[in-house]
Amino acid sequence: MLTVGLKLGWVLGATCAGFFPAQRDVLARWVLIPANHKSGQVVPVEGDWALPCAAPTFLGKGKSAALLRPLGHPVLIVPQKIAAEDLPQEACSIEAWAAVDVYTGWGGFFSALEDNGNAETGLMLGTRNDQFAFGVSSEGADDGDGKMKYLESKEPFELGRWYHVVGTYDGVTQRIYVDGKLQGQSLEQHGAIKYLPEHTVAVGGYVDSNESYPLTGALHEVSLHDVCLSGKTIQRRYRKLRGSLPVGEGRTFTVVPLREKMPLPEMQTGINLAIDRGVQNLLREQLWDGSWEQQANPYRNGPTGLALYTLLRCGLKADHPAVVMAIQFLKAAPPTRVYSAGCQLLALGATGDPAHRAWAEELVSLLLEWENNARPGSWGYPSDNADLSCTQYAALGFWGAAQLGVEIDIKVWRRMIERVMKSQPSVVEVPWFQIEGEQRSGKRRIAGFTYHEGGEQRDATGTMTTAGLCVLQIPNMLEGRKLGATAMRAVDAGRVLGMAWLAHYYPMDGHPRVGNNLYYYLYGLERVGAYMAVNEIGGNPWYQDGAMTILKRQKGQGAWGSTSDTSFALLFLRRASAATQTGDAVERTVKAYSDDQADVFLYATGDAQMTMWLEGFSGERRDLYQGADRSWEGLRVDQVIYLVDDKEIARVKGNKRVPWAYERFAVRQAIIKPGPHTLQAHVLLVPPNGDPEVGSQTDTIKSGVLDIVTVDMPEEWMAGNLEVQGVNLLEGAVAKASASSTWESGDFGPENAVDSMARTRWRASVDDKQPWIKVEVSRRLQANTLVIYQGPAKLKSRSEYAAILKIEVRVNGLSLREVDLSPDIMQPIVVDLGESLGIRSIELRVLAREENTKPVGLSGIQLQERL
Structure with a gap:
């Protein structure tokens, strides 16, 4: 155990200007320069806590150098745990000169804490998303197992820039300073600092017994005090080193320079493979009725329209069974949401088939009916308040319709341009990033776009900024100067400010301002790159960086998450919005x-x-x-x-x-x-x-x-489903379904087998030895064909059910015949009933099933009258 100096006799409630025993001012101070790295460790200039550090990399020279912490490097940790009495007791200050290269949920410059669930003790200084944070747990605020207050700076920090960050606590008030300025304070904590008996002390990271979040960036100095530094002292310390620390080669200190990244041609094979695997995943997720089920209620047509558009842009032909079935599904019912209509129009436009023009005109009329009356030029869901996300999908729908020759009234475009500018409410000035080959100084003006007008409730994000830019640029591409001088001035101003915002907050992932969906953002970025015809944003190759981000996140079966996530990832990789797509069209080859x-x-x-x-x-x-x-x-x-x-x-x-x-x-x-x-x-x-x-x-x-x-093979399976398509007489009929049993959890009632939706299923109880399902209709139906779909409605769900091997078909209470089903559970079963029968009830009894522990079920029962 280490011991340091005398114990403090501290008076609770004293201010930072109060009396501090000099011998306990600085407990530890590390200046991370080459001169202080000796025998494989960073030796502190004050205190005894050396930090093991093998093969360090320094930037700069002499006393103003800094230690680089590249992505993946470990946190610097004092080898032995430090006793609570050797840490600050009644007051503290933590000071750091640091630069951050990557936004993370948590990061640290210094930590001696434990935060596990509700048990929170100790102290830290570091980052939380894009803001600096100073955490303290105190005896006065103790809720039984410790309670930490993470005080955040009120302004976000920028990547690749040196900051002087200080957190102070005087027993009453907790404060955080950035570059000499007070950025936040709190009275939530009071009394002595609460610790466990001992803690891990870490520099360049946030570390406790089950978490470790290392800093990626650079460190020059970190110090721990057991006194509360005054504001004037902090300002003096900031001014002493301001402007003297080294500058990185690029916009950050440890990011890989462009010249060291893998050339795009060398990435193309991996990109093509990822596209092939992603398309295969989408096809395996398609249901037998041609739809995709993610959020199908209430977005019946939305996920199917998006997946169909993706498959078409990835190179599937219009006669591919998956495409044919998806279009049939979309034709069966109109969309009821703006997102759905927008995606459906994108898909129709991607077919390039003039036969769909009248259908596209109907959907455009529907979108125009949904335009928000209170805020013309904007759209909601449609019944909710208007927002920029819905508005961009209205614009994308109009764009898709335009590909089939549908004309959008120019007044609609003008209203949209005027309205979207209200979602770009605030212009701020930020320093120029230094781009290789360019010499710029001073400030640049930037402005992102927000979800609601005027930034109500939410700040600008990457997803909404790409949305706003697309809403501006789509009418510009279609109409140009016909929009008029006022609209064109708004388009030009909004584009310049929005593109500057994207350049300033460029990083592909991990940035809290990207928004809550990385793939949604990246697809938006792809559209911006295509519509604006730019290969770089802020000097960064957006497609190359985005492709690298997407490739490393693809999952084992080719997906990136949900159907929409996979679609957005594929649309980015394929550069779907560009006139010419990346790579070859998907070819469905066999082994x-x-x-x-x-x-x-x-x-x-x-x-x-x-x-x-x-x-x-x-x-x-x-x-x-x-x-x-x-x-x-x-x-x-x-x-x-x-x-x-x-x-x-x-x-x-x-x-x-x-x-x-x-x-x-x-x-x-x-x-x-x-x-x-x-x-x-x-x-x-x-x-x-x-x-x-x-x-x-x-x-x-x-x-x-x-x-x-x-x-x-999805093609062969979907072609088989296409062959058995016909008018389902049960659709629209008043039908009542009953069954021998129903799966205990979830919505798996027998009515799901006759609702004409593949995404809903009847599932029997797993211990039901003689399963049966019965359908009764209120009026007699004339039918000569019965079509049965077993439980799994998509190829990916094949293993979730036991195959039914033999059934008895009973019509109007009488046994008609026994039917052997295909041993392949995925194949629809067509039962010829013979002559046309007047059917009031039909009952299916399972006579034989696959022997395993899984339940049987049906995802569809149809009655057809075939010629």
Whole structure:
């Protein structure tokens, strides 16, 4: 244990100007320069707490140098824990000269604390998001296990800039100073500082027993005092070093310079792969009715419109089954929200199909009906107060419609420009960042955009600033000077201020001013880059940086989170708003397998539907059937048998009376279960000494065993769903559903199977041994076809249900027939009822099911009258 000096006799309530025993003024002071790094540690200039620090990197020279703390470097920690009595007792000051390169939720310059849930003790000085923070826990405010007050500076700090930050506490008042100015104070804490018996002391980080948040940036000096420094003393200390500390090469101290980043061409392969995997994920998330289910209530058409637009911009063709089904879903009902209408119009515009123009005109009329009467030129949800987020999606919808030749009244654009400028309420002056090759001094004017007009309730954010810029630039791209001088002046002024704001708050991630959705922001940034035709923002390559940010966040199955997050990420990577997209259009390729080591060569290709064939025979095998002394020549194939997992799945007849002439004996077969399998061919040949004209003797030769991996192919699955589409007579009918049981938690009632929505399902109880579901209608329906969709409504949910293998169909209380269902749970089952029946009730009883611990269920029951 370390001990320092005398114990204080402190009078509670004394001010910073009061008496402080000189011998206990500075407990520890570290000046982080090369001269103070000795034998692998930073030696304090006052106090005894050395900091182990291997292979440090310093910026600058002499007494004004600084220690760099690059991303990922550990916190500097005093090796032994420090006893509470050796820390400040009745008053304290923590002082730091620091520069921060990355915004984080928490960061520290100095900490000796414990913050676990409601148990909060000790003290710290550091950062919280984009503001400096000084934390203290006191005996007077103790709620039983300690209560910390994190006092924040009232103004946000800028990255890559030196600050002098000081936190003081005198037993009554807690204060925080930035560059000599008081930035906040609080009377919440009072009395002696509350500690645990001992604490970890850290410099350049926020550290307790289960958390460690290192500083990324630079440190010059950190000191801990057990007195409360006065405001005048703090101002004097600030002036002493102001302007003397080293400057980084770029806008921050430890950020990777542009010239050291991976060149974009070298990133392209990774970008293309990420796009392919992301598209695959979106397709596996699509439901059998063509929709996507994220927030489908109340945004029925929104997620589907956004996902469809994304797939089209990623290169899927208009005749792709997923596209066809999605458009059918959107046609079935109009959108009821601005977001939904905007996304749907973007998708229609991306098809480029003139046949959709009339449909787009209807949606534009709907958007115009929803324009806010109290604030013309803006939109809400639509019934709520107008906001910039909804307004931008109205503008994007108009943009999509314009791609099909729909004209938007120029008065609408003028109203939107005038209104959006009210969401850019405050202009501030900030220092110019130094950009390589440019020499600028003084201040620049910036102004971001806010969610509500005038900055009501919320400050400017990156998401809303990109939204505001798009609302300004879309009419400018479509109408130009036809907008008139007043509107054009507003567009020009708003663009300059907004782009300056984006440059000032540029970082891709971690910045609290980005907004609450990184991918939403990045897609907005992509639109700004495309609409403004800029490759750099504030001297930064926005696409390159954004792509790196997105690539490292892609999850194992190709997603970035929700359907909307994945869509926004893909739209950014694909540069969907630009005239020319990044990379090649997505190609839905399949795997290929082959073996030519055995007597017969087996080839196969596919992912779910496997095509397999014989590529040939070995020379040794063919030679057995050649020779001048033979009565017949050439291999004679009687049959080819294909086996998956040692079980026959297909048999192809040959003609043993004629020589083999490179026939492939190809067969296409579905492999029901996705995953790893073995594939082999057995070929029955007439023996070399046999007679192909008479007799049945054959030799069996075997191919090598192929290890194959099959996956669900969304194209084939959705094409199958497309084939069974028809008018569902239950839709619009008054139907009542009942069932043998219902899953205990969640909304899985039997009515979900007949509501015409794939996203809702009936799920039986897992211990229901004889599940059944019954549907009764108020009026007789004439139908000759029953269509059944099992529980999983999308490929990604395949494993959540047990497959139903056999059912009994009962119509109007009478048993009609027993039906074997496909062993593939994802395939819709079409039951031909024979002649057209007048149906008042239909009941499905499960007779056989897959043996596992999962429940059975249905996501759709349809009655159709087919010709």
